[in-house]
Amino acid sequence: MMGQPPRDGAPPEGLAYRRRRLTDAARLLPMVGAFAVFLPVLWAGRDSPTPDPAGTAAGGLYVFGVWTLLILAAAALSRPLARGDGSGAGHGPDRP
Amino acid sequence: MLTFNTLALACGLYVAALFLIAFMAERRAERGRLGILRSPLVYTLSLSIYCTAWTFYGAVGYAARSGLEFVTIYLGPTLMIVGWWAMLRKLVRIGRTQRITSIADLISSRYGKSTSLGVLVTVLAVVFTTPYIALQLQSVTLSFSVFAESTPDAPGDARATALWVAAGLAVFTILFGTRNLDIDERHHGIVTAIAVEAVVKLVAILAVGVFVVWGVAGGPSEVFRMTEASPIARWQMDQSRWLTLTFLSAVAFVCLPRMFQVLVVENSDERHLATASWAFPLYLFLMSLFVIPIAVVGLAVLPEGSNPDLYVLTVPLAFDQDALAMLVFLGGFSSATSMVIVASIALATMVSNHIVMPIWLSARRGGATVSGDVRNVVLRSRRIAIVGVLALAYLYYAMSGGGAALAAIGLIAFVGVAQILPALLGGIFWRGATRTGAAGGLIAGFAIWAWTLLVPGIGEGALMSQTLLAEGPFGIGWLRPQALFGIGGIDPVVHSALWSLAVNTLLFAGLSLVGLPGAVERLQGAEFVDIFRYSGNARGWSPATVEAEDLLMMSQRILGASEAQALFQAAARGQGKEGYLPDTTSEFLERLERELAGSVGAATAHAMMGQITGGTAVSVEDLMRVADETAQIMEYSSRLEAKSEELGRTARQLREANEKLTALSVQKDAFLSQISHELRTPMTSIRAFSEILRDGGDMAPETRARYSTIIHDEARRLTRLLDDLLDLSVLESGQVTLHRQIAILGDILDHAVAATENADSRLRILRTTGDERLVLHTDTDRLSQVFINLISNAQKYCDAEQPELRIAVRDDPEGPILDFIDNGSGIPKENQSIIFEKFFRVGDTRAAGGAGLGLAICREITARLGGQLSYLPGQGGAAFRVALPPRLRQPAQGAAE
Numbered sequence: 001m002m003g004q005p006p007r008d009g010a011p012p013e014g015l016a017y018r019r020r021r022l023t024d025a026a027r028l029l030p031m032v033g034a035f036a037v038f039l040p041v042l043w044a045g046r047d048s049p050t051p052d053p054a055g056t057a058a059g060g061l062y063v064f065g066v067w068t069l070l071i072l073a074a075a076a077l078s079r080p081l082a083r084g085d086g087s088g089a090g091h092g093p094d095r096p
Numbered sequence: 097m098l099t100f101n102t103l104a105l106a107c108g109l110y111v112a113a114l115f116l117i118a119f120m121a122e123r124r125a126e127r128g129r130l131g132i133l134r135s136p137l138v139y140t141l142s143l144s145i146y147c148t149a150w151t152f153y154g155a156v157g158y159a160a161r162s163g164l165e166f167v168t169i170y171l172g173p174t175l176m177i178v179g180w181w182a183m184l185r186k187l188v189r190i191g192r193t194q195r196i197t198s199i200a201d202l203i204s205s206r207y208g209k210s211t212s213l214g215v216l217v218t219v220l221a222v223v224f225t226t227p228y229i230a231l232q233l234q235s236v237t238l239s240f241s242v243f244a245e246s247t248p249d250a251p252g253d254a255r256a257t258a259l260w261v262a263a264g265l266a267v268f269t270i271l272f273g274t275r276n277l278d279i280d281e282r283h284h285g286i287v288t289a290i291a292v293e294a295v296v297k298l299v300a301i302l303a304v305g306v307f308v309v310w311g312v313a314g315g316p317s318e319v320f321r322m323t324e325a326s327p328i329a330r331w332q333m334d335q336s337r338w339l340t341l342t343f344l345s346a347v348a349f350v351c352l353p354r355m356f357q358v359l360v361v362e363n364s365d366e367r368h369l370a371t372a373s374w375a376f377p378l379y380l381f382l383m384s385l386f387v388i389p390i391a392v393v394g395l396a397v398l399p400e401g402s403n404p405d406l407y408v409l410t411v412p413l414a415f416d417q418d419a420l421a422m423l424v425f426l427g428g429f430s431s432a433t434s435m436v437i438v439a440s441i442a443l444a445t446m447v448s449n450h451i452v453m454p455i456w457l458s459a460r461r462g463g464a465t466v467s468g469d470v471r472n473v474v475l476r477s478r479r480i481a482i483v484g485v486l487a488l489a490y491l492y493y494a495m496s497g498g499g500a501a502l503a504a505i506g507l508i509a510f511v512g513v514a515q516i517l518p519a520l521l522g523g524i525f526w527r528g529a530t531r532t533g534a535a536g537g538l539i540a541g542f543a544i545w546a547w548t549l550l551v552p553g554i555g556e557g558a559l560m561s562q563t564l565l566a567e568g569p570f571g572i573g574w575l576r577p578q579a580l581f582g583i584g585g586i587d588p589v590v591h592s593a594l595w596s597l598a599v600n601t602l603l604f605a606g607l608s609l610v611g612l613p614g615a616v617e618r619l620q621g622a623e624f625v626d627i628f629r630y631s632g633n634a635r636g637w638s639p640a641t642v643e644a645e646d647l648l649m650m651s652q653r654i655l656g657a658s659e660a661q662a663l664f665q666a667a668a669r670g671q672g673k674e675g676y677l678p679d680t681t682s683e684f685l686e687r688l689e690r691e692l693a694g695s696v697g698a699a700t701a702h703a704m705m706g707q708i709t710g711g712t713a714v715s716v717e718d719l720m721r722v723a724d725e726t727a728q729i730m731e732y733s734s735r736l737e738a739k740s741e742e743l744g745r746t747a748r749q750l751r752e753a754n755e756k757l758t759a760l761s762v763q764k765d766a767f768l769s770q771i772s773h774e775l776r777t778p779m780t781s782i783r784a785f786s787e788i789l790r791d792g793g794d795m796a797p798e799t800r801a802r803y804s805t806i807i808h809d810e811a812r813r814l815t816r817l818l819d820d821l822l823d824l825s826v827l828e829s830g831q832v833t834l835h836r837q838i839a840i841l842g843d844i845l846d847h848a849v850a851a852t853e854n855a856d857s858r859l860r861i862l863r864t865t866g867d868e869r870l871v872l873h874t875d876t877d878r879l880s881q882v883f884i885n886l887i888s889n890a891q892k893y894c895d896a897e898q899p900e901l902r903i904a905v906r907d908d909p910e911g912p913i914l915d916f917i918d919n920g921s922g923i924p925k926e927n928q929s930i931i932f933e934k935f936f937r938v939g940d941t942r943a944a945g946g947a948g949l950g951l952a953i954c955r956e957i958t959a960r961l962g963g964q965l966s967y968l969p970g971q972g973g974a975a976f977r978v979a980l981p982p983r984l985r986q987p988a989q990g991a992a993e
Contacts (some may be wrong), residue, residue, distance in 0.1 A: 003665060023181060025183045026180075026181035026182070027179065027181055029178055029179060030175045030178050030179025030182065033174070033175050033179075034175055034342075037171050037175065038338070038339060038342070039337045040331075040333060040338070040340065041333065041338055048329050054311070055323070055329055055330060055331060056163045056164055056323055056326075056328050056329055056330065056331045057162050057320050057323040057324050057329070057388075057623045058331075058332040059163075060164060060323070063164065063167055063171075064385065064681055065382070067171070067174065067377070067381050068376060068381070069173075070178055071378050071381060072172060072374075073178075073372045074137075074177075074178045074374035074377060075374035076715060077371040078371060078373045078374055078969075079370070081181060081370055082367045082370035082371070086494050088102070090182065
């Protein structure tokens with residue numbers, strides 16, 4: 001999902017470009033997550049057509065697996081995003 | 097076996113520890129050592145108030161009944177915070193720049209600082225939060241009752257327990273939630289305490305999980321096998337509920353008042369959100385990891401008919417794990433208390449800012465300028481609101497009988513809170529969203545929610561009869577609460593969420609499209625939607641004919657005297673001016689309003705500013721700026737505007753300097769004639785009388801004595817004048833020697849007051865001797881000379897019926913501050929900048945004596961002592977502030993006694 005990290009000595013435009021793609025990835029992540037979370041609707045339904053319905057145990061493994069991947073992806077994205085957003089970090093009205 | 101009393105004791109100790117932690121955190125924050133209090137870790141942990149007792153105990157019960165569905169309640173927030181970049185980041189930025197105090201404030205502020213929208217959201221928040229708090233009380237009493245059953249001597253009345261818990265929570269919340277009216281509405285003590293509680297509940301649930309998996313079942317693969325063999329082995333997913341609940345919980349994560357409080361209001365650094373984006377999902381992951389195993393084991397080992405909502409507690413008890421059960425109990429207690437505390441703070445803030453303050457303001461016409469501290473009104477109303485909310489929740493709990501009906505409340509509240517979503521999303525992403533749209537959508541959505549879910553949901557047939565449910569009101573079939581428009585057979589929660597949100601969104605969008613928003617509304621819309629582009633650019637006020645002094649007077653009452661003075665001073669310095677009164681530029685007005693909004697909410701702050709500025713809120717240029725949505729022209733014109741503003745300011749400063757110079761020159765001329773006059777009058781009489789004495793040979797001894805006395809008096813007057821002049825020139829040239837010694841401020845004041853006492857003066861001096869026990873290292877004679885001068889000035893010039901002089905002493909970290917405030921008519925603004933000049937006298941009051949050197953000497957003396965003497969505007973009468981240098985750090989009590 002993430003682009004290649006910028007190479008050393010890459011021109012500033014390249015950095016800015018990477019950064020924009022990084023924010024794209026950050027916006028995409030919840031959609032990918034929602035897709036994965038909603039996916040079982042297709043095969044775990046109460047009146048699912050599958051002859052061998054899905055089990056809670058296996059379903060649990062799937063859900064927690066997706067969850068783990070989401071956490072890892074968010075962790076990987078959060079650091080570079082926070083670093084680049086430093087300008088706005090302390091933002092807010094100045095205290096007198 | 098654990099007894100009820102051990103449990104109550106443990107509970108008490110735990111609460112005491114929380115008090116201590118909150119107290120220490122407040123102390124640290126006060127000293128400015130925020131450190132860990134402002135770390136991303138504490139922020140993430142504070143988000144965990146999402147996991148209430150409903151999820152702590154209820155998740156396992158939920159899983160025992162419907163398998164995996166419980167996980168949707170955690171997956172929604174996960175998706176929401178994983179996608180922080182898209183929405184939460186914007187929300188937090190808006191909250192910080194606009195000084196948002198609650199979700200009601202956000203909605204009200206976005207839609208033109210509307211008071212009515214604030215009231216609407218506040219009322220709705222109270223409606224759906226109260227049952228939710230009742231649910232927490234129920235869960236605590238339920239967990240108590242598990243232990244009470246085994247102890248004969250336990251108090252049997254569950255309601256008594258609930259009452260005690262509610263009262264204790266009210267005390268804690270009032271102590272740490274309303275200690276002071278923070279400018280930024282952050283509560284370090286409470287946030288730290290709930291972070292600790294977050295750790296306790298996580299550790300508790302993990303401990304039970306580990307015990308169940310490895311201690312009872314015998315490893316993960318065994319658990320897997322047991323799950324396959326359990327009653328919930330099949331994943332019977334209700335697709336519509338799976339989708340709806342995930343969506344609702346994602347929305348609730350942002351819109352619940354308590355979540356908004358920790359997520360946005362208490363946020364101290366936007367970067368914390370980045371850490372929370374993975375750390376909070378991890379927390380939720382760990383909280384739910386062992387839910388299915390505990391449910392499966394509970395179903396297998398506990399007797400049929402035991403309450404699955406208490407499996408977390410009863411499974412360890414069934415295996416005689418008393419310590420573990422105790423930990424779980426504390427975990428559940430933590431989940432309930434932290435939720436209740438934050439929820440009641442959030443509600444109290446809303447009630448005080450959006451209901452009490454507007455009423456208070458309109459009850460006093462022209463109220464913004466009268467004297468008295470508004471902060472007390474705000475704080476008191478918050479305290480009352482906290483007690484009110486908890487009392488309401490307790491009543492709700494007591495009347496609903498604490499049965500199973502309450503358990504359904506969690507989801508009912510989620511649907512209710514989701515009604516805020518269209519107005520919220522539209523507010524931050526769509527410039528065209530209007531107040532009418534937001535209000536229409538909210539009202540319709542809530543009405544449908546109440547009709548289809550809230551009323552039928554509170555107890556079977558309690559408020560709504562079975563026939564009504566089955567046939568609709570007056571037999572109108574398509575209005576049946578659980579089958580609107582005749583479409584039945586849908587799960588009630590899904591049904592309600594679908595219809596209420598659909599109608600809500602439709603009305604919101606439709607009314608916004610056809611309506612015409614007001615000026616402030618459009619301004620705020622642009623500000624919110626383009627927060628990352630034009631942060632802090634919009635101006636809501638045109639520089640009208642506002643007196644900075646009036647503004648200072650109002651701000652002092654909301655922000656507190658020293659904070660407001662510091663703010664005004666900083667603003668004045670930013671404009672290159674001395675003193676406390678900056679120019680009332682539109683930037684300054686905008687910034688001031690925002691500061692006020694941080695304390696009392698946007699709508700109230702706007703109304704108060706409006707009262708003072710006379711309501712000329714938005715200028716034509718501002719409107720054009722909003723209407724013109726092309727950024728280029730806007731940028732250009734705003735740059736021009738800034739330039740001309742700057743030029744204007746420089747010109748103003750020049751004019752001011754020029755006026756001052758002219759006044760000085762006039763004064764100098766006046767002085768020269770004055771001094772010659774002052775010198776010549778005594779000289780003339782001395783000469784005249786000495787000539788009489790010299791020439792008149794035979795003179796009565798009395799006459800001779802009288803003439804000599806006159807000569808003597810006149811000579812003394814001359815000496816005094818020359819002394820003053822000499823004193824001043826010595827002081828000004830810096831050649832003065834100071835005799836510093838240790839003294840108590842109160843003693844110096846006593847001396848000064850005694851020295852100025854005379855029979856003619858009616859001046860009453862008000863002092864608070866308690867504050868005056870400060871040890872100073874200073875030249876006491878010189879300092880008391882300053883005090884004497886200030887007091888005798890008040891005696892001479894205070895023109896009130898019953899003149900009073902208040903001497904207020906404050907021990908500031910930067911040194912003691914003394915304010916001498918009288919109740920006369922004060923010093924006119926045009927004179928304020930020159931009263932400290934030499935030979936200045938207010939009006940022509942030669943009768944008062946003195947050559948107008950007193951204040952100039954005083955100012956020089958305080959400067960030599962390392963302090964500052966200044967005029968303090970906006971206090972009602974004439975007010976002088978003596979700021980002394982930082983004093984010796986030494987206990988004053990010992991020296992004072």
